[in-house]
Amino acid sequence: MAVSSHVFFPLLLFLSLSFLFSSAEIRFSEVRSDDRPIIPFDEFGFTHRGRLELNVSRISLSSLNPDPDLTKLGFFFVTRDSWLHVLQQLEDTEITCALQSDVVKLVYTFDFLHDTTRFDVYYIQNDADQYTLVFANCLPDIKASMNVRSTMYNLEGKNGGRDYLSAGRTILPKIYFILSIMYFCFTCIWIYVVYQKLLTVFRIHFFMLAVVILKALNLLCEAEDKSYIKKTGSGHGWDVLFYIFSFLKGITLFTLIVLIGTGWSFLKPYLQDKEKKVLMIVIPLQVVANVAQVVIDENGPYGHDWVTWRQVFLLVDVICCCAVLFPIVWSIKNLREAARSDGKAAVNLMKLSLFRHYYIVVICYIYFTRVVVYALETITSYKYLWTSVVAGELATLGFYVFTGYKFRPETHNPYFVIDDEEEEAAVEALRLEEEFEL
Known part of the structure; x- marks a missing residue:
């Protein structure tokens, strides 16, 4: 999916707003017949002991193509600086999909679904930084529907207790x-x-x-x-x-x-x-x-x-x-x-x-x-x-x-x-x- 200039800056603005104003805890989201190429869900400041529990169910993809390339649909983590780099890569046609960028952290791509309508991911985030969880749909003819439950937290103390507040907000x-x-x-x-x-x-x-x-x-x-x-x-x-x-x-x-x-x-x-x-x-x-x-x-x-x-x-x-x-x-x-x-x-x-x-x-x-x-x-x-x-x-x-x-x-x-x-x-x-x- 090459991103043209008329969507480049709106995407930049949209992601910038999500970085500044969203908050993270246990989040339930319902996506219905959505064909947006980028859907930001939540941001979170991870320590070196960060965790993500992603539960996606009732997945439905409407497409005229009987055999879509599901590697171009999926979730990934990205920092603000990395996202600017991804947008530049898309603008310069170095890549055709954000999931192909070498600066994002892949969480899950839909080619692993294997005739099921749900998946659960436990993702360990050891690189401390502020990340946004993003869904990418690089197939313009596909409309995605799904229920998304995202839980992001940091482990703290010797007992590994969960802290659901972002690293910069835990105090x-x-x-x-x-x-x-x-x-x-x-x-x-x-x-x-x-x-x-x-x-x-x-x-x-x-x-x-x-x-x-x-x-x-x-x-x-x-x-x-x-x-x-x-x-x-x-x-x-x-x-x-x-x-x-x-x-x-x-x-x-x-x-x-x-x-x-x-x-x-x-x-x-x-x-x-x-x-x-x-x-x-x-x-x-x-x-x-x-x-x-x-x-x-x-x-x-x-x-x-x-x-x-x-x-x-x-x-x-x-x-x-x-x-x-x-x-x-x-x-x-x-x-x-x-x-x-x-x-x-x-x-x-x-x-x-x-x-x-x-x-x-x-x-x-x-x-x-x-x-x-x-x-x-x-x-x-x-x-x-x-x-x-x-x-x-x-x-x-x-x-x-x-x-x-x-x-x-x-x-x-x-x-x-x-x-x-x-x-x-x-x-x-x-x-x-x-x-x-x-």
Whole structure:
């Protein structure tokens, strides 16, 4: 099967996405009448004691050719660097099928079927690296159907216990648990602060408490989910709780940013219509993002629509991140216009000027967690993929701490109270700004 240039780059993109976003445990996959030349199933970071148990059943091949060359159908392992080399070999017609490449590790080819509709393979992987399990169909006229059960794990310790988490992620249960403890401590501190400052507490402070609690519960469920996957290869229901709390955490966090950006509760007790519309957009989009996350995690990259759902998730996330910035900009703009004719508005302008710091922090937080963390995951060795998770979670924790500190219930908090001297300074700053613009 020579791969022409019009499919070369789509295949490269597809496999690159599978390397970046798929996860591995015990995976059940159903392939039905699929004629794709390449079907990636799962990636896994193997140590020198890696194992694959591949069970394929209900194999059905529909073809007009009564005697197809079954050596051109089968499963193989490939690393990211090796896959780029394979694609180049196909492009240069050095080989006609990925299974013929000398840089892939053959797991099973269908010429060994011998009039049976199933096979079981126990594959020992002693070369430590990050591999993707791929099915190749180099016969364009064949549509393949089969049920695939893939189990990848590493043996650890003297007793050879199974670790179903990839080599770069095996430490994640401990990391998520430690982070959840930190958030629960943060929750206790926030409760203490609110209790001590009841006279200056606004409704937004209780909403902030709910956001922190949901984040702590989300991390705890993720720690338990990863822990069970590490031991058994399955989340045992913890994945359901993780998805629920992840959904609630996402909605409340974006809502909190909108509410703080508009000054709701501590500057004004209401939201304008356009600010309500932002929330009406963000919340349904978070529902879509949560559905996309479930489909991505549960199905894996072998599905026809996996890349589409991944693109939907990224698009929705970008839209939400952009949408929550608009209310902050609107508030600053409106108060700036009102301050030109209203001395008291200058006070509020000083407050919203301080909000610019929050606006910058929000942008930095979004940029770091969406771009920098993605780059870290791309360039980091498979053994240290946990570092990108730690970087993203520490950035999130820093954002929560910054928000809590700046918007804490405090009598002399500049976000809430400005005295007469600060009011005069605000009017003077406004006058100088107008002179500068002229």
